[in-house]
Amino acid sequence: MERDTTDLIARARTGDHNAFRDLVQGHSHELQVHCYRILGSLQDAEDALQETLVSAWRSLGDFGQQSSLRTWLYKIATNRCLSMLRADSRRPRIAPPLPEATLPEPTGTGDAPPWLEPYPDVLLDHLVDRRPGPEARYETTEAISLAFVTALQLLPPRQRAALVLRDVLGYHAVEVAHMLDATQESVQSALKRARATVDNQLADSSSTSTSSSGTGNRRPARQPDTAAEHRLVARLTDAMERADLDALIELLVSDVRLSMPPAMLEYRGIETAQRFFAASTFRPGRTYRVVPTRANGQPAVGLYLADPHAGVHRAYALLVISTAGDRITAITGFTAHVMTRFGLPRTLPETD
Known part of the structure; x- marks a missing residue:
C-alpha cells in the first residue's frame, strides 16, 4: 500500500x-x-x-x-x-562480425538481439519486497x-x-x-x-531441464540452489583457470547453448561447444582469471585474459550461466564493456 x-x-x-x-x-x-x-x-x-x-x-x-x-x-x-x-536509432541493426576468424560454423542464428x-x-x-500484483503470471x-x-x-x-x-x-x-x-x-x-x-x-x-505444462498458467519461479550453484561456479572457475577443456565440457548438458550478443549466432550441442571452446577460449597461449558475480538472477563470471606483455589480466568477457541441477544449460557471453557495471575492474594483477 x-x-x-x-x-x-x-x-x-x-x-x-x-x-x-x-x-x-x-x-x-x-x-x-x-x-x-x-x-x-x-x-x-x-x-x-x-x-x-x-x-x-x-x-x-x-x-x-x-x-x-x-x-x-x-x-x-x-x-x-x-x-x-x-x-530505434541507438540500437545496432546489423550484428558486428565475430573477432575470431577461426571459429567453427555456428549451428544457427541466435535469439538474443544485438542490443541485449x-x-x-x-x-x-x-525489488525483494515488491511482490507482483494478483494478475501476474x-x-x-x-x-x-x-x-x-x-x-x-x-x-x-x-x-x-x-x-x-x-x-x-x-x-x-x-x-x-x-x-x-x-x-x-x-x-x-x-x-x-x-x-x-x-x-x-x-x-x-528450458527444454533441457524443465517441461512446459502448456496451460498458460503461472509457472513456479525457479529457486536457485545456492550451494549447488556455488559448487558449479567453482568447478567452472577451476576449469577455465586451468584451461581444462575436458573439465569444462563435463559441466555442460548435451544440448547446451552458447550465444554471444551482439553477434546473432548460436552454437548448440556439446560437440559444437567443444569445437568452439577449443578454437577460441582455449587457444594455445591463453590463460585466464575468473571472478564470480551474478546477472539477471543467475550465476555469472567475469573472464580476464592474461596480457603477458603488461603483467596483468585484462577484462575479456562476462559469461551469464543458465543451470539445471549441477549442469550448465546455456552460456551467454557479453563483451568486456559491460563488466564495469558489475563493479568488476578493467584489469587484474597477474598474481594476488
Missing part, C-alpha cells in the same frame, strides 16, 4: 525539487527494471528512467491522483520506452531472467509493454488499456499473441 504522498505532491508542484526526489525515489529502481525488460539494454533503461523522471517533474500538475503515483509513473515510463523503440545487455543482480536488491525471479528478457525482445513493442504490465506487474487489463491509451479488447488480443510467443520461447530455452 502506498504511503500518503499528498503533502509531497503539493510541495513538488510548487517547484520543490527535494519533495519531488522524495516522492519518486522509492520507485526509481523498479522503474529502471521495467524499462530494462522492455528495452533489453541497461544503458537504454537508464536513459528511459531519466527521461521518465524529467517528464514526471514537468507534468506533475496534470497528475489528478485518479490512479496511484506508482501507476502514473509506470504509464510515463512505458510510453517513454515505446517512443524509444519507435525511434545483462542486468547486475546488485541492482535487483531493492510470472514471478519476479523468472521475469528478470536472461531467457525471459530475450523472449520479450521478439515481440512487437506494444505487445511487449502489454505483457510486462499485465503478466509481470499484475495490472488489470483495464488498467493496462488506460496506460497504453488502447481499448481493453486490443490489449487482450495483444496479450494472447504475446503469451504464445513468450511461452513457446521459454519452453524451448
Whole structure:
C-alpha cells in the first residue's frame, strides 16, 4: 500500500525539487527494471528512467491522483520506452562480425538481439519486497531472467509493454488499456499473441531441464540452489583457470547453448561447444582469471585474459550461466564493456 504522498505532491508542484526526489525515489529502481525488460539494454533503461523522471517533474500538475503515483509513473515510463523503440536509432541493426576468424560454423542464428545487455543482480536488491500484483503470471525471479528478457525482445513493442504490465506487474487489463491509451479488447488480443510467443520461447530455452505444462498458467519461479550453484561456479572457475577443456565440457548438458550478443549466432550441442571452446577460449597461449558475480538472477563470471606483455589480466568477457541441477544449460557471453557495471575492474594483477 502506498504511503500518503499528498503533502509531497503539493510541495513538488510548487517547484520543490527535494519533495519531488522524495516522492519518486522509492520507485526509481523498479522503474529502471521495467524499462530494462522492455528495452533489453541497461544503458537504454537508464536513459528511459531519466527521461521518465524529467517528464514526471514537468507534468506533475496534470497528475489528478485518479490512479496511484506508482501507476502514473509506470504509464510515463512505458510510453517513454515505446517512443524509444519507435525511434530505434541507438540500437545496432546489423550484428558486428565475430573477432575470431577461426571459429567453427555456428549451428544457427541466435535469439538474443544485438542490443541485449545483462542486468547486475546488485541492482535487483531493492525489488525483494515488491511482490507482483494478483494478475501476474510470472514471478519476479523468472521475469528478470536472461531467457525471459530475450523472449520479450521478439515481440512487437506494444505487445511487449502489454505483457510486462499485465503478466509481470499484475495490472488489470483495464488498467493496462488506460496506460497504453488502447481499448481493453486490443490489449487482450495483444496479450494472447504475446503469451504464445513468450511461452513457446521459454519452453524451448528450458527444454533441457524443465517441461512446459502448456496451460498458460503461472509457472513456479525457479529457486536457485545456492550451494549447488556455488559448487558449479567453482568447478567452472577451476576449469577455465586451468584451461581444462575436458573439465569444462563435463559441466555442460548435451544440448547446451552458447550465444554471444551482439553477434546473432548460436552454437548448440556439446560437440559444437567443444569445437568452439577449443578454437577460441582455449587457444594455445591463453590463460585466464575468473571472478564470480551474478546477472539477471543467475550465476555469472567475469573472464580476464592474461596480457603477458603488461603483467596483468585484462577484462575479456562476462559469461551469464543458465543451470539445471549441477549442469550448465546455456552460456551467454557479453563483451568486456559491460563488466564495469558489475563493479568488476578493467584489469587484474597477474598474481594476488
